[in-house]
Amino acid sequence: MHTRTIQTDRLNQQILEAGAGPLVLLIHGFPELSISWRAQVGALAAAGYRAVAPDMRGYGGTDKPADAAAYGVLDLVGDMVDLVRALGETSCIVVGHDFGASVAWHCALTRPDLFRAVFCLSVPFQPRRPKGPPTAALAAITRRAGLGQIYISQFQAPDAHQPFDADPATALRKAFYAYDGATPDGRQSTGFFPEGQTLLSTIPDDASLPPWMTEAHFAEYVAAFSGGGFKPPVDWYRNLDANWAVTAFLQDARIGVPAAFAVGERDPVRHYAGPAEAGLKDWAPGLRIQQVIPGAGHWIQQERPEDVNRLLLGFLGQLSDPSQ
Template identity: 60%
Template sequence: MVSRSIKTDELTLQIQDAGEGPLVILLHGFPDLSIGWQHQIKALAEAGYHAVAPDLRGYGGTGGPQTASAYSIFSLVGDVVALVEALGETRAVVIGHDWGAALAWHCALLRPDMFHAVMALSVPFQPRRTKGPPTEAMRYLSQKRGDGLLYMAAFADPDAHVIMDADPEAALRKMFWSFDGATADEDRASGFIPDGQDFLSAIPDSATVPPWMSDDHFQRYVAAFRAGGFERPVHWYRKIDANWQRTRWLQGRQIAVPACFMVGSNDPVRQYAGQHEVELREWVPDLRGMTVVPGAGHWINQEQPEVVNAAILGFLWDLSLRR
């Protein structure tokens, strides 16, 4: 796996790159980086594919604009289109995790000519709803549950990133631990912030680095977020309502390309996005796999890489994309 920079018309993307063959783009989520795909990049390269994972807009070695207005879903999809072009290709399979899954779905939704297949981890496709904006729906869900505010709505606050920037190492340790499948059920995050607390204070200070993450790997995250901060990654959340307002024309549109979905049985995201798993086949007619991985939490591609690698390669084989 080679780490290098590749220039597009707007950004210089830091990428992890390996292999030759059909192009597979891997998109990370929050608070992640391209290095989170290390196991998949190796497996894909060995199987005869060109695997490329970028640090996405606002993250790591890529960085990006400081203002929230630069982080719309259209800018994010544009970055992935520009990456494919900069690599000298016209088509790619796109695979995403967490926010990267939402981005991957939108790549397939907006540019099915380029992104001819999509695989998502942890976050199912969520079609645009007439009722909105989304953060209002999140607040309604939070009120209905009665156990605090959903963190995605809380992240709309202009100062939401400040508590993370104050101690990036503690913030990352808490986030990885509280969304991990190996963490005890009673300690795993629900995604909802109790009244009177914030996103990090609700997680015990005793949180540890998950068992699947080496100290060296963890410190690479710490160094990246100390250098770049959390403000720009949190901008992705601050554009949720604006994205909804600007995508009325996508109302009712399905994912037209072949797709696959995986989620961990212990993923906290299922507590607030689980309904979309039930509806997935309705919105993704060519859904070729939908797998719930026992015992896995949110960081499924790092927690259980062998299971995820097998599913990815099986999906690519089903697409007749093989060496």
């Protein structure tokens, strides 16, 4: 397993890679990095696959365009298309977690010739709503339910990243703690909070690292985000309405390639993304696996690497077995 920088059409992308064989591309979410996939990279390589996990655009050792508009979903999908080609490959299986799951779903939706199967964690496919941009609808639903504000809405503000940049170590520690499966009820974040608060202000100050997170591993995250800042990662969220506008051509499109999905039973993201789980088969007719992992939280591939690796390798085995 090693790290290197690879030049694609538009970016210098830092990747973590190991193994030889069919390519499996692993896309991280917020606030993570390629190192979030170490357990999967190792397991895939041992099983005869070429595993590649990039630091995504705006993260870690990959380029960070200054313009917020440069972080739209079509740019992110394009980066993965460029990366596959730069790796000398013509197809791959794409795996995504959190916001990286949204990118992976759209990879499969827009380029099924290149991304021949998709396995996503934590965030199910969210079909495009025909009634208007998502942030206004989300804010209205939140208000009607009396839930205050959701962090996705607050992230639209141009200064939303500043509380994270002010103390990256505290911000990361709180984020990992608040969305972890081992965190007790009442101390997890639901993603909703009262007006006048922020996501970080509602997470206990005595938040500790999750059981699976070593100090050395945590230090890698702190170094990366201290150097690169949180503005580019938060810019992904600032493009939600723009993503809706540029994906009109995908209205009512369904994912045609084989698919799989797993989520932690105690993942707080289910408070707002969960309803899409029930209808996932309608939007991904080739769905072969849909699994809830008992007790797991949001950082599922790091919390429960054995479970995720078992499901992932089982899914890949189905793809190579024509009888399944």
